[in-house]
Amino acid sequence: MLKKYFPPLSLALLFFCGFGCKSKIKQQEDEIYSRHLQRHVKLTIINTPMPDEKTELNLLLLNDGQEMPQFRVREIVDSLYRKKLIRPLLVVGIHAGDRTKEYGVAGYPDFMNRGDKAAYYDKFINDELYFFAKKKATVRKFNSVVIAGCSLGGLSAFDIAWNHAEKIDKVGVFSGSFWWRDKDDKAADYSDDKNRIIITKIRSSKKKPSLKYWFFTGGKEEDGDRDKDGIIDVTDDTKDLAALIKSKNVCLPEDIVFTEDANGKHDYVSWSKQLPAFLISAFGK
Secondary structure, three states: OOOOOOOOOOHHHHHHHHHHOOOOOEEEEEEEEEOOOOEEEEEEEEEOOOOOOHHHOEEEEEEOHHHHHHHOHHHHHHHHHHOOOEOOEEEEEEOOOOHHHHOOOOOOOOOOOOOOOHHHHHHHHHHHHHHHHHHHHOOOOOOOEEEEEEOHHHHHHHHHHHHOOOOOOEEEEEOOOOOOEOOOOOOOOOOHHHHEHHHHHHHHOOOOOOOEEEEEEEOOOOOOOOOOOOOOHHHHHHHHHHHHHHHOOOOOHHHEEEEEEOOOOOOHHHHHHHHHHHHHHHHEO
């Protein structure tokens, strides 16, 4: 008796189903070799059903992709999409390598030389991952591109967005490490104005990026209060950066969103509670 032969599906067709079948949220693990980082970078990719018009697909690049289960990304994206609160979305979670080396401000290591590979990570995002995502999704252009991260990953996301606003439309920062400094804050001549790296960079920048910004901090993240004003440092640093951006007139006042939870902590439990609001802000219908 002759058996019917069913040829194996091509990888392209498998991928198309992964991104094109209109049943439910999909998730897959992938990786890309980065010549800039000189390593394989693991990725967790989540996508809603592909829209009829591929130009309606949005992209979210997420630092610390290895933490996506703690961040509850899949279930939150699924819930919001089913409720028709967000537009079609592709999430690329980038698993961190040595985050104290690759995250930071490109070209400006801190006083302990942390972040000395941030420029290579910046190039990886701009030169390699962005085009990888377009090819994977088989789109020529995304409707919008957003990058986000938490803590040190948030600092990295902000810096990359500022550097590449020609590709990126919005940045989301959960408890960003905007304290990142080029001098120990215990030094006698330390100054918040002069030694916080991202503040100094943005103040001296001549760029006028067309970006939108979303910031979150929690009131119970830490006890640190360098200037003794009764406001913890993570909130002070974030508000200082937001005020600086506003003062440069590079965006409309409503393009800067700052959210604070008095009981929020420096963890994924607190950050995941804010994720729906961020996603709706970035990709809401």
